[in-house]
Amino acid sequence: MADRTVTSAEGATSIDGAVSGVEIELEKVTKRYPGTKDPAVNEFSMVVPAGKIVIFVGPSGCGKTTTMRMINRLIEPTSGRITIGGEDALKLNADTLRRKIGYAIQQAGLFPHFTVEQNIAVVPGLLGWDKKRVEARVEEMMDLVGLDPKEFHGRYPRQLSGGQQQRVGVARALAADPPVLLMDEPFGAVDPITRGNLQDELLRLQTELKKTIVFVTHDFDEAVKLGDKIAVLGNQSSILQYDSPDAILANPANDTVAGFVGAGASLKQLTLLRVRDVELKTDVPTAKEDESPAAVREQLVKRGKHFVLVLDSRNRPSRWVHTRELGTAATMATAGRPLGDLVSLQSTLQDALEAMLAEGGGVPVTGPRGEYAGVIELDTVMSTIQKIREEHADDHQEEDQS
Structure with a gap:
């Protein structure tokens, strides 16, 4: 479908009503705090492309969060200019501006005495949406971030895991369909496996929504995985390098950037490659939850197979079952063992490798809505690693000869 472009902070609205991202431009943006000699952020200039994820990465205290918060004026700039979709952000009412920009932070920042539904509905409610529209949007957002509305609708934040809270935080940030999403270390307080899953979820959402996302992290691996572009920042938010992840990995601008890249740059190439880039x-063998265990067992025996992957009513992988477990199983929905780690087409090969090491074998892969897409196997990832190593060895040989 063709898009109708609106040159404003409202974003570009397509025929089906979805809002995509807009360009953000910061021109010589400076923040000085009273009583300090040097500015916290000094003449920061950058163009954030529409519909892309731009990562601010740098050491603690370098000014990256301050810079990001000036975009939605949670921190007011001392000087400079910020435009969002061509509109001067500093001339808008600050509350009006913030309702047009999604904001997700570490530990979600949910209102503890609001239910999941009430938390997600906050901004649409402030914007005056009618009750039916808000209810439909809440259900849509919960489904989008992988939370069953029937199960989580009335829960309170204290009744959710850390990963579930972060999903609600992202749903709330997206509820009013803003063109811009600011994310301040949103996945920093969860365990590594949950963090990887949330990163995958963000990438999956972005393929559908095409928002303009500014994301702050101190984790360079996270920046490489998520970013279309990375801004490596130094003191006072000075831009040490602003480029694509592969360009920064291949050619760090200086020693400081090289320090962020760290050792094992060649293995970091696994973070640039997605599961969708390799053969699944x-x-x-697969079976639906409502199939007869005896019939499934008969088919496995005919094919000389020992395991079957069970899919739910929405074609999402749920369990592995061995043939010997089918003889006594009452239903396919309860047979075997629930799946541990899953990866999506958006996951990196590094994520896939870690999941396979945890599971001890091949791992099911899911598509855009969690549907089954295939299985990724260890041999596939290992052959890709070998190919990367050979390419890097060739590169080094050419450098030595030149």
Whole structure:
């Protein structure tokens, strides 16, 4: 479908009503705090492309969060100019501006005495949406971030895991369909596996929504995984390098940037490659939860297979079952063992490798809405690693000869 472009902070609205991202431009933006000699942020200039994820990465205290918060004026700039979709952000009412910009932070920042539904509905309510529209949007957002509305609708934040809270935080940030999303270390307080899953979820959402996202982190690996572009920042938010992840990995601008890249740059290439970039195994036996265990067992025996992957009513992988477990199983929905780690087409090969090491074998891969897409196997990832190493060895040989 063709898009109708609106040159404003409202974003570009397509025929189906979805709002995509807009360009953000910061021109010589400075922040000085009273009583300090040097500015916290000094003449920061950058163009954030529409519909892309731009990562601010740098050491603690360098000014990256301050810079990001000036975009929605949670911190007021001392001087400079900020435009969002061509509109001067500093001339808008600050509350009006913030309602047009999604904001997600570490530990979600949910209102503890609001239910999941009430938390997600906050900004649409402030914007005066009618009750039916708000209810429909809440359900849509919960489904989008992978939370069953029937199960989580009335829960309170204290009744959710850390990862579930972060999903609600992202749903709340997106509820009013803003063109811009600011994310301040949103996944920093959860365990590594949950963090990887949330990163995958963000990438999945972005393929559908095409928002303009500014994301702050101190984790360079996270920056490489998520960013279309990375801004490596130094003191006072000075831009040490602003480029694509592969360009920064290949050619760090200086020693400071090289320090962020760290050792094992070649293995970091696994973070640039996605599961969608490699071949998946698609001949793994599958069965639906409502099928007869005896019939499934008969088919496995005919094919000489020992395992079957069970899919739910929405075609999402749920369990592995061995043939010996089918003889006594009452239903496919309860047979075998629930899946541990899953990866999506958006996951990196590094994520896939870690999941396979945890699971001890191939791992099911899911598509845009959690549907089964195939299985990724260890041999596939290992052959890709070998290819990367050979390419880097060739590169080093060419450098030595030149």
